[in-house]
Amino acid sequence: MKPNKHIRIGMVGYRLMGRAHSHAYRDFPFYFDTDTLPVLQAVTGRDEGRVQTAAHKMGWASYETDWRRLIERDDIDLIDIVTPNDTHAEIAIAAAEAGKHVFCEKPLALSLDQAKRMLEAVDKAGVTHMICHNYRFSPAVQWAKKLIEEGRLGKIYHIRATFLQDWLMDPHFPLIWRLQKGVSGGGTLGDLGAHIIDLARFLVGEFREVAGMMETFIKKRPLGSMTDHLKGRIESDQWGEVTVDDATAFLARFENGALGTFESSRFSKGNRAGNRFEINGEKGSLRWDMENLNNLQVYLADDEPGLQGFRTINCTEEEHPYAGSYWPAGHILGYEHTFINLVSELMKGISLGTSPRPNFEDGVKNQAVLESVEESVNTRSWVGISDRRSLNRQ
Numbered sequence: 489m490k491p492n493k494h495i496r497i498g499m500v501g502y503r504l505m506g507r508a509h510s511h512a513y514r515d516f517p518f519y520f521d522t523d524t525l526p527v528l529q530a531v532t533g534r535d536e537g538r539v540q541t542a543a544h545k546m547g548w549a550s551y552e553t554d555w556r557r558l559i560e561r562d563d564i565d566l567i568d569i570v571t572p573n574d575t576h577a578e579i580a581i582a583a584a585e586a587g588k589h590v591f592c593e594k595p596l597a598l599s600l601d602q603a604k605r606m607l608e609a610v611d612k613a614g615v616t617h618m619i620c621h622n623y624r625f626s627p628a629v630q631w632a633k634k635l636i637e638e639g640r641l642g643k644i645y646h647i648r649a650t651f652l653q654d655w656l657m658d659p660h661f662p663l664i665w666r667l668q669k670g671v672s673g674g675g676t677l678g679d680l681g682a683h684i685i686d687l688a689r690f691l692v693g694e695f696r697e698v699a700g701m702m703e704t705f706i707k708k709r710p711l712g713s714m715t716d717h718l719k720g721r722i723e724s725d726q727w728g729e730v731t732v733d734d735a736t737a738f739l740a741r742f743e744n745g746a747l748g749t750f751e752s753s754r755f756s757k758g759n760r761a762g763n764r765f766e767i768n769g770e771k772g773s774l775r776w777d778m779e780n781l782n783n784l785q786v787y788l789a790d791d792e793p794g795l796q797g798f799r800t801i802n803c804t805e806e807e808h809p810y811a812g813s814y815w816p817a818g819h820i821l822g823y824e825h826t827f828i829n830l831v832s833e834l835m836k837g838i839s840l841g842t843s844p845r846p847n848f849e850d851g852v853k854n855q856a857v858l859e860s861v862e863e864s865v866n867t868r869s870w871v872g873i874s875d876r877r878s879l880n881r882q
Contacts, residue, residue, distance in 0.1 A: 500558065502543075509568055519813045531550075565838075599855070626782075640788065642771035643770045644693075653762070663710065667709065667732055674733065676754050695741075696743045708728065738864065772788040860872070
């Protein structure tokens with residue numbers, strides 16, 4: 489047997505997504521046979537006490553309080569970025585210029601221009617890069633992709649997608665960074681809409697044009713912060729202005745002629761994580777709901793009359809993508825396994841010298857849709873995407 493290759497990871501940030509990524513790195517070798525092993529080398533955070541505690545709890549060998557120091561280290565191969573969105577571009581570009589592979593949370597950047605510069609940097613450096621759209625890696629979503637590619641649905645006519653939450657409905661929930669456009673780049677559109685845009689691109693194809701609307705229901709909030717469980721902490725008697733959307737809805741036309749309707753909201757009472765899609769084609773339809781993520785509902789028009797209807801496929805069989813690496817059929821997988829599956833592709837990409845999808849190119853195309861929706865809202869018109877999507881790659 490040839491010796492394992494160790495990929496020494498430096499992670500910038502350590503909160504909610506830091507926990508998810510750390511868990512995935514630690515569990516990946518347990519489930520997947522691999523010659524490329526992630527090593528939790530160092531984690532970075534500005535608060536030394538908190539980052540030291542996080543490093544110990546999550547299994548990191550060391551910590552830093554400055555991400556620049558992390559990039560300078562010779563014992564780091566991959567930089568994993570789980571920080572607020574306004575820091576993504578600077579960190580990713582510096583990491584690529586230092587010859588490090590880059591793995592970045594979504595959305596890729598604050599703007600399309602930033603995203604393109606990030607893609608140019610990783611292309612020029614020749615490093616592996618991925619963006620963390622983890623929902624692609626649910627076995628049920630992968631199975632949906634396979635059925636569509638096999639032509640089981642025929643020509644695709646419609647996709648309806650939502651990502652609905654309700655954790656911001658309290659008017660006294662604090663003004664966290666996700667509600668400040670200068671830090672987040674956008675509200676529900678960028679945070680939640682980016683996920684369903686990515687799923688639509690993955691399953692249906694490229695967007696051609698969009699027309700949207702958005703609303704901010706609560707204009708001001710008390711200053712404070714957020715816990716890893718989407719709970720708020722008020723830390724001041726001062727209030728600040730909310731500068732992002734609370735809800736966005738938009739229509740879309742795809743390059744292949746399909747129509748799409750999309751909605752993202754944090755004001756949908758009773759929805760904790762309502763990430764859902766339905767896809768309709770000439771021969772059948774598919775439904776998926778992240779809150780029941782193991783199941784894919786499938787309707788096939790060639791079933792005999794009297795037996796037609798949506799069937800529920802529990803995507804935990806060995807035949808379903810990634811599922812065979814875990815438990816016997818029917819033994820349910822969870823949210824954390826989508827990250828483990830993504831990490832398996834990331835490690836494989838580093839081993840082969842490739843950048844598996846979704847990578848920074850997908851991040852740029854996603855950002856083009858986000859920016860087009862915003863322009864559509866501002867101009868109250870349909871906005872085309874093709875010109876924005878042009879990458880001008882060497």
